[in-house]
Amino acid sequence: MEQRVNVKFCFKLGKMATETHEMLVKVYGMEAVSKKCVFEWFKRFRDGKEDVEDEPRSGRPPTSTTPDNMERVRRMLADDRRLSLRMIAEKLRISLDSVSNIIHEHLQKRKKKVYAFPTLRRSSNALQLCFERYRKKSVLTVSSRCEKCIVTNGDYFECQ
Numbered sequence: 384m385e386q387r388v389n390v391k392f393c394f395k396l397g398k399m400a401t402e403t404h405e406m407l408v409k410v411y412g413m414e415a416v417s418k419k420c421v422f423e424w425f426k427r428f429r430d431g432k433e434d435v436e437d438e439p440r441s442g443r444p445p446t447s448t449t450p451d452n453m454e455r456v457r458r459m460l461a462d463d464r465r466l467s468l469r470m471i472a473e474k475l476r477i478s479l480d481s482v483s484n485i486i487h488e489h490l491q492k493r494k495k496k497v498y499a500f501p502t503l504r505r506s507s508n509a510l511q512l513c514f515e516r517y518r519k520k521s522v523l524t525v526s527s528r529c530e531k532c533i534v535t536n537g538d539y540f541e542c543q
Contacts, residue, residue, distance in 0.1 A: 387435040449482035
């Protein structure tokens with residue numbers, strides 16, 4: 384706001400937009416508004432608009448990323464981490480972009496890479512399969528990869 388008043392002052396003095404921007408940079412440094420912004424304000428003042436306030440914007444405020452929706456998404460993910468963005472969006476009746484924004488920006492959740500192997504009947508076979516699958520690799524690689532193996536309910540996963 385302060386810089387807009389200064390831009391208006393320079394405009395009234397008859398200064399050029401480029402000169403005004405240089406003066407703002409000299410005073411405000413990195414905090415100075417862009418040259419494009421100065422030119423836009425000069426155009427407004429030339430068109431007879433004297434107010435330095437922002438004009439009211441059209442459109443409605445965002446309604447999807449409310450604290451209520453954030454909590455609902457958090458609870459849904461806590462209940463079932465396998466839900467897709469589309470499933471959550473359909474259930475909450477909000478856009479995919481809003482769901483993605485809530486999950487990634489507000490809840491700070493990221494997708495983890497998980498590689499699934501065929502279902503195994505016994506966990507003792509899981510380790511054997513791991514060694515067979517990676518036997519061509521060095522012993523160190525095989526052992527470190529097998530340490531990352533997880534067996535749950537007969538399903539075998541390797542996590543990174």
